Amino acid sequence: xxxxxxxxxxxxxxxxxxxxxxxxxxRKMAMVGDAISHAVLxxxxxxxxxxxxxxxxxxxxGAAALGVLTTFMIExxxxxxxxxxxxxxxxxxxxxxxxxxxxxxxxxxxxxxxxDCVLYGEIAYVPLDLWITESGRLLGPRPVWILSGVxxxxxxxxxxxxxxxxxxTFDPEYAAxxxxxxxxxxxxxxxxxxxxxxxAFESVGAILVVAFLIVPPATAYLLTEKLHNMLLLTVGLGIxxxxxxxxxxxxxxxxxxxxxxxxxxxxxxxxxxxxxxTGVLTQRFRQQAIPVPxxxxxxx
Amino acid sequence: MKTAIETHNLTVAYNxxxxxxxxxxxxxxGQLIGVLGPNGSGKTTLLKSLMGLVQPSxxxxxxxxxxxxEVRSRISYVPQRESVDWDFPISVREVAVMGRYRKHxxxxxLNKEDHRLADEALEKVGMLSFxxxxxxxxxxxxxxxxxxxxxxxxxxxxxxxxxPFAGVDAASxxxxxxxxxxxxxxxxxxxxxxxxxxxxxxxxxxxxxxNTRLIKCGPTSSVxxxxxxxxxxxxxLTILSQVSDLVKARDFPIRERSFKxxxx
Numbered sequence: 001x002x003x004x005x006x007x008x009x010x011x012x013x014x015x016x017x018x019x020x021x022x023x024x025x026x027r028k029m030a031m032v033g034d035a036i037s038h039a040v041l042x043x044x045x046x047x048x049x050x051x052x053x054x055x056x057x058x059x060x061x062g063a064a065a066l067g068v069l070t071t072f073m074i075e076x077x078x079x080x081x082x083x084x085x086x087x088x089x090x091x092x093x094x095x096x097x098x099x100x101x102x103x104x105x106x107x108x109x110x111x112x113x114x115x116d117c118v119l120y121g122e123i124a125y126v127p128l129d130l131w132i133t134e135s136g137r138l139l140g141p142r143p144v145w146i147l148s149g150v151x152x153x154x155x156x157x158x159x160x161x162x163x164x165x166x167x168x169t170f171d172p173e174y175a176a177x178x179x180x181x182x183x184x185x186x187x188x189x190x191x192x193x194x195x196x197x198x199x200a201f202e203s204v205g206a207i208l209v210v211a212f213l214i215v216p217p218a219t220a221y222l223l224t225e226k227l228h229n230m231l232l233l234t235v236g237l238g239i240x241x242x243x244x245x246x247x248x249x250x251x252x253x254x255x256x257x258x259x260x261x262x263x264x265x266x267x268x269x270x271x272x273x274x275x276x277x278t279g280v281l282t283q284r285f286r287q288q289a290i291p292v293p294x295x296x297x298x299x300x
Numbered sequence: 301m302k303t304a305i306e307t308h309n310l311t312v313a314y315n316x317x318x319x320x321x322x323x324x325x326x327x328x329x330g331q332l333i334g335v336l337g338p339n340g341s342g343k344t345t346l347l348k349s350l351m352g353l354v355q356p357s358x359x360x361x362x363x364x365x366x367x368x369x370e371v372r373s374r375i376s377y378v379p380q381r382e383s384v385d386w387d388f389p390i391s392v393r394e395v396a397v398m399g400r401y402r403k404h405x406x407x408x409x410l411n412k413e414d415h416r417l418a419d420e421a422l423e424k425v426g427m428l429s430f431x432x433x434x435x436x437x438x439x440x441x442x443x444x445x446x447x448x449x450x451x452x453x454x455x456x457x458x459x460x461x462x463x464p465f466a467g468v469d470a471a472s473x474x475x476x477x478x479x480x481x482x483x484x485x486x487x488x489x490x491x492x493x494x495x496x497x498x499x500x501x502x503x504x505x506x507x508x509x510x511n512t513r514l515i516k517c518g519p520t521s522s523v524x525x526x527x528x529x530x531x532x533x534x535x536x537l538t539i540l541s542q543v544s545d546l547v548k549a550r551d552f553p554i555r556e557r558s559f560k561x562x563x564x
Contacts, residue, residue: 164406177377225434
């Protein structure tokens with residue numbers, strides 16, 4: 001049963017992150033997830049100072065608020081200050097992370113208060129984190145319920161907003177020209193990313209979230225030429241990664257999150273080598289199949 | 301004749317450096333209009349301010365006598381080809397059908413009519429047989445034709461195109477040109493940012509000559525003169541030396557045609 005809950009949690013995170021990550025990759029903002037994982041630190045410290053506790057809920061709210069602020073700052077630096085998008089991401093998260101460190105050293109020096117101890121969860125402990133109602137009924141692991149809720153929200157956004165996200169990602173200038181608000185769709189996507197990553201950090205830890213946000217969509221990108229296929233393939237790959245990663249962890253008797261992230265990398269490598277259109281080996285085989293014209297004497 | 305586009309004291313500045321200065325003009329409906337000027341003369345900025353994509357520092361724009369928001373559905377826009385990522389996982393048909401996306405129709409489903417209009421637009425630019433291709437598999441000229449098809453699918457009355465002839469092959473240039481003539485016949489107004497003086501006077505019947513300020517706006521015959529071109533292109537010697545040839549060529553349409561037929 002434990003195996004089931006761990007794999008299900010992994011699959012839920014993979015699906016949520018993969019769907020959002022697809023649009024992040026196409027917007028060349030793949031590193032936003034990584035940025036948020038660092039930038040939430042001041043949010044956690046402020047939430048601790050205000051609530052004077054290390055309970056999960058205030059930490060989550062503080063972190064999610066900072067996640068959204070991160071995306072605002074990135075957008076501000078990119079649009080108004082006219083910096084490159086990767087520079088804007090790099091500046092934002094190092095700066096916010098540094099503010100978090102200063103806050104800790106000033107106000108919370110004695111308390112263990114970084115993401116590692118108050119926010120990041122561990123996927124292997126998911127089956128222990130049970131949700132028990134007041135009447136004593138056992139409803140299964142709490143993270144599974146929360147992550148299912150998040151996934152439902154994301155599915156709603158992507159299914160209803162598919163066309164809006166697609167046109168503002170592909171050609172924002174044209175979208176703006178026909179009166180579609182690129183700002184609205186940008187912040188809708190970015191808020192979804194902030195909330196999802198923070199909630200997922202709390203259940204499964206940072207590395208797995210960042211990996212699921214980037215690697216399965218990147219793999220799917222190599223395998224297909226249509227956006228909706230890319231989304232479906234990302235989900236399939238994410239679930240496959242969760243299953244294979246779990247059994248890899250059992251086999252090597254190591255970290256589950258690490259094994260899942262490694263397994264996603266293995267799928268990516270396979271796609272790099274064997275993708276039908278761009279695969280390194282596929283192209284080599286194809287070249288051999290085409291008869292090469294004889295070398296001219298000029299070559300010698 | 302009704303006025304399609306008018307600007308009043310339009311001034312646009314980036315970082316306090318004016319790109320357009322006090323532009324005033326009126327253009328009647330049903331014309332093929334070329335916007336010409338040297339690099340950095342504000343051609344693209346003019347297009348973007350007509351489309352509401354950049355905010356003017358002062359002045360305003362009226363389209364069909366109304367503000368942009370009132371007539372947005374009648375205006376279509378073809379951005380520069382370089383403005384998007386052509387490796388995006390999307391097919392030719394999907395790009396064309398984007399011309400049917402509307403602000404208030406984003407959530408509902410597209411209907412058969414939308415798909416029919418998109419296919420019809422692809423047919424008109426000769427790209428229907430490529431409809432299922434991914435856009436990365438097209439040549440530059442074909443990509444440009446797909447952009448034009450997307451604008452056509454919108455069924456607008458005024459089309460604003462940013463450099464549709466830049467870096468396109470001869471076949472695509474022909475396809476777009478004959479389409480423009482067809483659109484003119486249907487009473488559409490098309491405003492095109494263009495960089496090539498050699499072809500400009502053959503393509504357009506109305507011209508806007510820019511160099512941050514408006515040099516001249518009017519029918520081609522009254523704008524495309526050595527005097528105005530010199531004012532617009534100033535000290536650019538290579539172009540200046542060509543100007544008199546160009547104006548001469550215009551006066552001899554027979555020679556001009558034989559010149560055009562020569563392989564480039």
